[in-house]
Amino acid sequence: MLVPPHGGRLTDRQYEGSEAEDIIKQVKNSALLTLNAREKNDLEMIGNGAMSPLEGFMCGTDYESVIDLMRLAAGPVWTLPVVFAQKKGDPDVSPGDHVGLKDVEGTIWGDMQIEDVFQADLIAEADKTLGTIDDSHPGVMYLNTLSGTYIGGKIRSIRRRKTESFQNYRLDPKETRVLFRARGWKTAVAFQTRNPIHRAHEYIQKCAMEIVDGLLLHPLVGETQAGDIPPDVRMRCYEEILKDYYPRTRVAMSVFPAAMRYAGPKEAVFHAILRKNYGCSHFIVGRDHAGVGNFYGTYDAQMIFDQFDPDELGIVPLKFEHAFYCSKCGGMATPKTCAHDNEYHIFLSGKKVRAMLIDGILPPPEFTRPEIASILMEAARKGDN
Amino acid sequence: MKGLVIWIRTEDGSDEAILDKLGTEIEERGGRVEVFHSKAVENLGMEKNDKAKAVACAMLASHGVVVITSGAENPSIKSGEKLEIRIIEESDLFNTAIHDSFIRDLELAGLVPAPKYDVHPDEEKEILRKLQDLGYLDD
Numbered sequence: 001m002l003v004p005p006h007g008g009r010l011t012d013r014q015y016e017g018s019e020a021e022d023i024i025k026q027v028k029n030s031a032l033l034t035l036n037a038r039e040k041n042d043l044e045m046i047g048n049g050a051m052s053p054l055e056g057f058m059c060g061t062d063y064e065s066v067i068d069l070m071r072l073a074a075g076p077v078w079t080l081p082v083v084f085a086q087k088k089g090d091p092d093v094s095p096g097d098h099v100g101l102k103d104v105e106g107t108i109w110g111d112m113q114i115e116d117v118f119q120a121d122l123i124a125e126a127d128k129t130l131g132t133i134d135d136s137h138p139g140v141m142y143l144n145t146l147s148g149t150y151i152g153g154k155i156r157s158i159r160r161r162k163t164e165s166f167q168n169y170r171l172d173p174k175e176t177r178v179l180f181r182a183r184g185w186k187t188a189v190a191f192q193t194r195n196p197i198h199r200a201h202e203y204i205q206k207c208a209m210e211i212v213d214g215l216l217l218h219p220l221v222g223e224t225q226a227g228d229i230p231p232d233v234r235m236r237c238y239e240e241i242l243k244d245y246y247p248r249t250r251v252a253m254s255v256f257p258a259a260m261r262y263a264g265p266k267e268a269v270f271h272a273i274l275r276k277n278y279g280c281s282h283f284i285v286g287r288d289h290a291g292v293g294n295f296y297g298t299y300d301a302q303m304i305f306d307q308f309d310p311d312e313l314g315i316v317p318l319k320f321e322h323a324f325y326c327s328k329c330g331g332m333a334t335p336k337t338c339a340h341d342n343e344y345h346i347f348l349s350g351k352k353v354r355a356m357l358i359d360g361i362l363p364p365p366e367f368t369r370p371e372i373a374s375i376l377m378e379a380a381r382k383g384d385n
Numbered sequence: 386m387k388g389l390v391i392w393i394r395t396e397d398g399s400d401e402a403i404l405d406k407l408g409t410e411i412e413e414r415g416g417r418v419e420v421f422h423s424k425a426v427e428n429l430g431m432e433k434n435d436k437a438k439a440v441a442c443a444m445l446a447s448h449g450v451v452v453i454t455s456g457a458e459n460p461s462i463k464s465g466e467k468l469e470i471r472i473i474e475e476s477d478l479f480n481t482a483i484h485d486s487f488i489r490d491l492e493l494a495g496l497v498p499a500p501k502y503d504v505h506p507d508e509e510k511e512i513l514r515k516l517q518d519l520g521y522l523d524d
């Protein structure tokens with residue numbers, strides 16, 4: 001049996017076709033509130049069950065509990081607020097109101113039955129969830145754009161498949177669960193990524209695959225910051241490497257439509273819990289997972305998992321070091337398995353690789369497989385990365 | 386699992402069928418359940434009162450068992466580290482929405498197991514067809 005969803009049940013509040021049209025009709029004469037990019041990603045993931053047990057944007061009690069105790073008020077572990085901010089120019093609303101949720105272009109993506117309108121201390125939120133109030137942190141920058149008033153309540157989300165990117169790779173949690181069962185997997189490890197695949201990632205994924213039944217490649221395609229490699233380039237890399245280097249029946253690839261919060265350790269736990277909802281029993285946590293700049297310690301995102309009872313997390317973090325090719329070992333290794341000095345290690349920083357690609361220099365095959373390097377080089381020439 | 390006493394407040398503490406029904410529901414999910422009828426207190430040779438019942442239930446529940454019982458008054462015992470007491474009016478158990486949200490809260494608190502399936506079996510078939518169409522099951 002697969003690992004149960006977080007909190008026991010998968011939320012299912014996503015509608016399409018005629019049911020979606022009904023929602024649109026119902027909000028026709030209601031107030032419409034505006035979703036920003038992150039909230040639109042969140043709405044989708046609450047609706048499709050990825051954020052189970054959440055059924056809507058958080059009310060004040062859950063928000064306070066999450067920030068202070070890393071738990072929902074009802075008990076389950078939850079490390080980051082999932083909130084809807086009141087926007088300038090939107091109508092005033094109160095608990096009891098039924099409102100539509102639209103994007104900046106005016107397209108309706110769902111509705112909300114408002115239960116709570118509350119004031120938040122955004123500086124405290126930044127400090128407690130991001131661990132910093134430094135304005136150069138992208139998460140703090142985001143909070144600085146908000147009013148400080150949040151609106152909570154249960155949502156319904158609308159799915160429009162035809163407008164989505166990566167249509168063949170959009171699996172909801174219930175779909176990955178059915179897929180895993182169809183393949184006979186009882187355990188699966190999720191790999192979250194916002195990078196193209198280099199040999200180091202491949203090595204870590206394959207180490208993990210040795211101990212579980214299958215691998216869910218789960219590239220994040222929600223809102224990220226400028227400078228990250230665009231999702232379509234990353235997806236092309238993965239499609240390419242899956243052709244020849246992975247056993248087909250042991251890997252599934254699907255996109256993870258979450259927005260990055262760059263909250264480091266707390267986001268690592270958040271990412272793990274969401275993957276549990278997708279049916280994964282294990283989650284790969286690298287060094288500085290979901291980190292940005294120098295805001296978090298190298299191992300913070302791994303150590304935070306020790307603060308929780310493994311049973312209440314319900315997903316096992318697999319903590320990995322950076323991997324490299326060691327010419328003395330004659331293979332891929334990490335500081336955990338290799339006894340040799342750095343001079344034997346082939347390791348390039350992201351910055352260095354980017355510079356090489358722009359200059360038309362192929363990274364060594366021990367670092368990046370040539371098939372992947374050529375995709376990256378083409379993208380670099382076009383100015384995509 | 387932390388122990389749980391579900392204390393159903395009834396008018397005269399006499400409707401025992403509702404206890405059994407709730408017990409079966411939790412048992413079917415794989416919970417360890419003990420339904421503690423009012424008669425059990427007498428059968429134990431104790432005085433028939435809510436206090437004796439509460440103490441007996443708390444002792445059972447502290448071993449991680451879900452104990453379901455009823456009483457006209459609120460129980461004399463309190464929630465603690467090993468034991469959680471949840472009280473519900475009998476009439477509320479007949480209201481589907483309140484009943485569901487009461488059980489859902491217990492699930493979220495990790496006090497009773499969740500339903501056994503994550504995807505409804507009918508929907509599972511539909512999803513399999515979709516996965517086939519997307520090429521996920523080609524191999």
Ligand SMILES: [Zn+2]
Pocket residue numbers: 326327328329330333338339340344
């Ligand atoms: Zn070595």
